[in-house]
Amino acid sequence: MTSASDHLDPALRVEALASLLIERGLLDEATIETFVKTYEQSVGPMNGAKVVAKAWTDPGYRARLLADGTAAIAELGFKGPQGEHMVVLENTPTLHHVVVCTLCSCYPWPVLGLPPSWYKDPAYRSRVVREPRQVLREFGLDLDDSVEIRVHDSSSEVRYMVLPERPAGTGGYSEAELADLVTRDAMVGVAKVAVP
Amino acid sequence: MDGIHDLGGMQGFGQVQDLTADGPFAEPWEGKAFVIGALSARIAGGNLHAMRHAIERVPPSEYLVGYWNRWTFGAQIMMEDSGIVTDDEVRARAARLSGQDVPEPPQPTPNKPQMPSGGAGNLRSRDTPPAFAVGDRVRVADLDPQGHTRLPRYVRRRTGTVTALQPCQVFPDTAAHFVAEDPQHCYTVDFDSRELWGPGAEPFRLSIDLYEPYLEPAP
Numbered sequence: 001m002t003s004a005s006d007h008l009d010p011a012l013r014v015e016a017l018a019s020l021l022i023e024r025g026l027l028d029e030a031t032i033e034t035f036v037k038t039y040e041q042s043v044g045p046m047n048g049a050k051v052v053a054k055a056w057t058d059p060g061y062r063a064r065l066l067a068d069g070t071a072a073i074a075e076l077g078f079k080g081p082q083g084e085h086m087v088v089l090e091n092t093p094t095l096h097h098v099v100v101c102t103l104c105s106c107y108p109w110p111v112l113g114l115p116p117s118w119y120k121d122p123a124y125r126s127r128v129v130r131e132p133r134q135v136l137r138e139f140g141l142d143l144d145d146s147v148e149i150r151v152h153d154s155s156s157e158v159r160y161m162v163l164p165e166r167p168a169g170t171g172g173y174s175e176a177e178l179a180d181l182v183t184r185d186a187m188v189g190v191a192k193v194a195v196p
Numbered sequence: 197m198d199g200i201h202d203l204g205g206m207q208g209f210g211q212v213q214d215l216t217a218d219g220p221f222a223e224p225w226e227g228k229a230f231v232i233g234a235l236s237a238r239i240a241g242g243n244l245h246a247m248r249h250a251i252e253r254v255p256p257s258e259y260l261v262g263y264w265n266r267w268t269f270g271a272q273i274m275m276e277d278s279g280i281v282t283d284d285e286v287r288a289r290a291a292r293l294s295g296q297d298v299p300e301p302p303q304p305t306p307n308k309p310q311m312p313s314g315g316a317g318n319l320r321s322r323d324t325p326p327a328f329a330v331g332d333r334v335r336v337a338d339l340d341p342q343g344h345t346r347l348p349r350y351v352r353r354r355t356g357t358v359t360a361l362q363p364c365q366v367f368p369d370t371a372a373h374f375v376a377e378d379p380q381h382c383y384t385v386d387f388d389s390r391e392l393w394g395p396g397a398e399p400f401r402l403s404i405d406l407y408e409p410y411l412e413p414a415p
Contacts, residue, residue, distance in 0.1 A: 007258065008290055010265040011225035016289035017272055018228055020281050024303075026239045027232065035234060036227035039220050081234075084317045085363050102204030102348050104248055105263065114220035114230070118213035120263040126206040129350065133398050138212050149400040153204065155346045156382050156405035157318040158362050185215050 044113030045184035047078045048161060051088075051111060052187065053179035056166045065163065066090055073111060083110035083159055089152065090163045091189065096147050097162050098136065098189030100128045101154040108159035112184055119188065129153055139190045162189040169195050197342060198349060200256035205350040205393070229264040236271035240278035241308030244318070245372035249344035250274040279307035309374040318366040320379035326408070328383055332358045333414035336385075336406065344372035347410045351402075354391050355414050360384035362405055369409070380407040 008016075021027035051073055055062040065072035069086035073079065086108060089097035101107065102125050107115040118124055128135045132149050136142075143149065152160045164186040170178060185191035203209075221227040237247050251259075251270030259266045275281045284301040291298045314320050328334055335355045339347060346368045362382040370378045385406050389397040 006287075007261075008287065010229070010261065010268060011223070012290045012293065013265075013272070013286065014225045014229045014232065014268050015293055016286045017232055017268065017275075017281065019293065020285060020289055021232065021239065024280075026280070027235065031235070032228055032231045035231040036221065039230070040227075044220075084319060102350075103201055103346060104251065116216065116218065117263070118215060121209075121213050122203050122206070122260065123209040123212045126203040126209050127212065129204045129402055130207075130393055131398050132400050135212055139215055149398075150386075151400060151402050153348070153402065153404040155348065156362060156407070157365050158382070158384075158405050184217070191215065 039109075039114050043080070043109060045111075045182075045187065046179070047076070047113075048108075048111035048184070048187045049179040049182035050076055051078070051161075052163060052182045052193075053175045055088075055163055056178055057175050062163075069161070078110040080110045082106070083108050085158050086111070087158055087160050088163050089150075089160055089189075091165050091192075093165065094147060095150065096136075096143055096189065097150050097152060097160075098128060098132055099152045099154060099160045099162060100125060102126070102129055103155060106154040106159065108161050111161050112187055116184065136190060139185070141191055162187050164189075164193045167193050167195045197252060197344070199252045200254075200259045201252045202349050204348045226264045229268045233267040233271045236274050240274045240280055241310075242274050242278065242374075243311075243313075243371055245344060245366070245368040246277075246309075246374070247271070247274055248368070249372040250277070252344065276304075278309065279304040311371070311374040311376065314366070314377050314379070319363045320366055320377065322364045322379045322381060326361055326381040326383075328358050328381075328408070328411065328413075330358050330360060334358055334383070334385060334411045335414045337410055337412050339410065341369065343369065345369050345410075347406065348404070350392060351385075351387065351404060351406070354387055356385040356387040356391065358383045359386045359403065365407070367407060367409070369407075380409060382407050383411065385411070 055065050065088050069088040073086050105115050105120040132151050181193050186193045237243050250273040251266050254266045254269045282304050288298050288300050336351045338353050364379050364381050367378040367380040370376050384403050387402045389400045
């Protein structure tokens with residue numbers, strides 16, 4: 001049985017495990033390459049940004065997105081592992097949603113890709129369910145005391161994505177220009193979307 | 197289990213990390229780690245819940261080394277459970293990859309778990325209707341699970357309000373141990389921050405998804 005004694009370098013453990021699995025025909029280099037390329041290039045926050053931009057410009061889509069996130073997101077072709085049941089949370093001037101997974105690092109892969117380091121870090125996972133306003137302030141988001149904060153702990157197979165507020169002064173932007181503004185952090189709820 | 201993974205509300209981890217716009221893998225080995233973990237349930241004949249439980253059993257000192265370390269370590273634990281590899285084999289291979297001439301230990305006999313599955317994914321149905329409805333006051337049971345659970349410590353024995361019914365899902369507490377999928381109704385329950393952290397807490401609402409066996413009617 002594995003134990004903590006005699007710590008193995010993480011990269012070396014991966015190499016050793018991979019080499020044994022490849023030798024046993026349970027893994028191959030082509031599969032590794034395909035997975036890595038997929039999550040480096042095709043599955044990431046650019047997908048969620050398209051969902052947000054469409055919701056900002058198409059009231060019918062926005063309504064569908066908030067009523068049935070999974071189906072509305074699938075309209076744009078985004079589905080797959082860790083996106084089986086999607087719920088979209090709309091941030092407003094008076095209500096701010098923020099998402100965490102305290103027990104592991106559950107995250108809506110089809111729309112946001114794999115989670116960033118800060119999301120998986122014990123500091124975020126432990127603190128955002130206890131002192132979210134302070135945590136958001138450390139991230140640089142100082143919310144007015146009048147804004148209600150709602151923290152969502154992703155403890156089941158439901159995955160949450162935040163629909164951020166559309167920033168002022170973007171009335172003339174196209175859907176593609178709007179998508180360029182949307183960040184991963186805003187779709188988790190630790191930042192707002194800003195105009196450069 | 198009350199492990200290191202159950203981080204909600206723990207103190208002492210310091211400032212949150214900076215928000216950075218980096219990609220998913222800082223180094224090539226992290227990409228390989230991701231793929232091994234992502235495929236580990238298939239390779240070991242396990243499931244998502246068993247994988248999570250394997251990560252929970254990573255020793256705390258190793259868990260805190262970092263995400264991709266606990267992810268790989270967890271994948272290895274699940275594969276050890278299924279007789280796919282042994283820790284001795286991994287260590288011997290690591291030593292050989294580092295240029296040491298150590299013997300390769302014997303390969304274990306695969307012993308994959310068998311549990312009937314209701315299909316792909318985790319959304320299921322259940323014959324009995326949900327016990328609770330939106331607006332109901334519920335108390336989280338005082339459970340002491342020895343194995344896997346998706347009930348974090350910080351909401352145990354607290355009282356909240358059901359705010360949504362979520363889809364019925366495979367019950368992680370039994371599926372992780374290959375007992376049965378035993379699908380359960382699932383509810384979003386909202387707690388006032390002061391119910392969780394006392395009268396001096398920052399005012400906010402905490403929403404969490406809880407399976408029906410975790411809940412009882414509020415007294």
